[in-house]
Amino acid sequence: AQTVTQSQPEMSVQEAETVTLSCTYDTSESDYYLFWYKQPPSRQMILVIRQEAYKQQNATENRFSVNFQKAAKSFSLKISDSQLGDAAMYFCAYRTSDSNYQLIWGAGTKLIIKP
Amino acid sequence: DVKVTQSSRYLVKRTGEKVFLECVQDMDHENMFWYRQDPGLGLRLIYFSYDVKMKEKGDIPEGYSVSREKKERFSLILESASTNQTSMYLCASSTPALAKNIQYFGAGTRLSVL
Numbered sequence: 001a002q003t004v005t006q007s008q009p010e011m012s013v014q015e016a017e018t019v020t021l022s023c024t025y026d027t028s029e030s031d032y033y034l035f036w037y038k039q040p041p042s043r044q045m046i047l048v049i050r051q052e053a054y055k056q057q058n059a060t061e062n063r064f065s066v067n068f069q070k071a072a073k074s075f076s077l078k079i080s081d082s083q084l085g086d087a088a089m090y091f092c093a094y095r096t097s098d099s100n101y102q103l104i105w106g107a108g109t110k111l112i113i114k115p
Numbered sequence: 116d117v118k119v120t121q122s123s124r125y126l127v128k129r130t131g132e133k134v135f136l137e138c139v140q141d142m143d144h145e146n147m148f149w150y151r152q153d154p155g156l157g158l159r160l161i162y163f164s165y166d167v168k169m170k171e172k173g174d175i176p177e178g179y180s181v182s183r184e185k186k187e188r189f190s191l192i193l194e195s196a197s198t199n200q201t202s203m204y205l206c207a208s209s210t211p212a213l214a215k216n217i218q219y220f221g222a223g224t225r226l227s228v229l
Contacts, residue, residue, distance in 0.1 A: 009155070035217075045205065045220035091157060095216070101146060101165060102173070103218065105157040 002027045004094050006106035013082045014114050020067075021077045021109050023092030029053075031097040034068070034075045039089040039108075048090070051075065053097075079111075087113045118142070121206050121221035128228050134193040136224050138206030145210055147189035148218065149173075149181060152203040161204075164189055196228045 003026045013019035025034070036048040051059045051068050058066050063083075067076045079086055092106040122137035140147065146165050150158040160173030162181040170181050178200060182190045189208075193200055203225050207218040 004157075006157075033216075043203070043223040045207075047217050050217065101148075101163050101171070101216075102160060103158075105159075107155055107157040 002029070002094055002096070002104045004092055004104050004106040006090075006092055006109050008109045009107070010110045010112065012112040012114055013079075015084060016081055018078060018080045019082055019111065021079075021090050021092075021111065023075045023077070023106055025073050025075065025092075025094050025104075027073070027094065027096075029096050033095045033097065034066075035093040035095070035103070036064070036066070036075075036077045037091045037093060038086075039091065040085075041088070045091070049077070082113050084113050084115060087111060119206055119208055119219050119221040121204075121224050123224050124222060126224055126226045128193075128196050128226065130197060130228060132193075132196050132228075134196045134226065134228075136191040136193075136204055136206075136226070138189045138191070138208075138221055139187050140189075140208040140219070141187065142208065142210070142219070143186065144208035144219075145186075146208060146216070147183065148207040148209075149179070149189065149191045150205040150207065151175060152205055152223070158205065161191065196226075198228050200226065201228045202226060 032053045034051045038048045039045045049061045063080045089108045091108045093103040119140045148163045149161040164170045164183040180192045206221040209216045209218045
């Protein structure tokens with residue numbers, strides 16, 4: 001069965017600095033999708049970034065980028081120039097390419113931004 | 116923008132009550148989901164639906180049922196609420212047609228069962 005592990009329950013970073021959140025997953029599939037979702041204190045979950053496993057190039061969205069290591073089954077999120085609005089729970093999630101439905105979720109990492 | 120609306124942000128119910136959590140999406144999405152979120156456990160799927168009147172059990176369906184009579188609305192029902200169902204409930208929707216089936220979430224309902 002596929003699993004997703006986020007080993008850091010909580011991380012903190014100084015405003016304007018860079019922080020990396022880790023995520024590892026276990027799967028025997030070769031084609032799948034990986035996601036990072038953000039849940040701010042107001043609670044609405046939103047997509048931050050996604051990565052298709054067949055793409056070697058790491059996905060980037062403005063200050064957010066991933067380090068996708070397929071062989072190591074690792075999918076970390078890097079946030080550059082951290083801002084107070086980045087404070088949130090961050091969840092890593094996995095989906096196989098042939099599934100229309102189910103995401104497998106990590107337990108989440110709480111990110112604290114220090115002013 | 117996709118909008119997923121959950122009818123209540125906070126709900127307090129008594130043990131044994133029948134509880135309805137409502138979710139409506141405005142983007143004609145085929146798929147809808149109910150999750151339960153507890154600290155340290157991430158999101159756990161309760162039920163999902165890929166079409167009207169269709170439903171599939173997720174990882175933790177016990178004690179819950181769902182209803183999808185219209186495409187835009189997906190209801191979660193607690194037939195007889197218990198204290199261990201105190202939690203945050205999140206509704207989501209997605210479509211296979213666009214954007215790699217990204218799930219869009221409602222703001223959540225914090226349910227307390229006393």
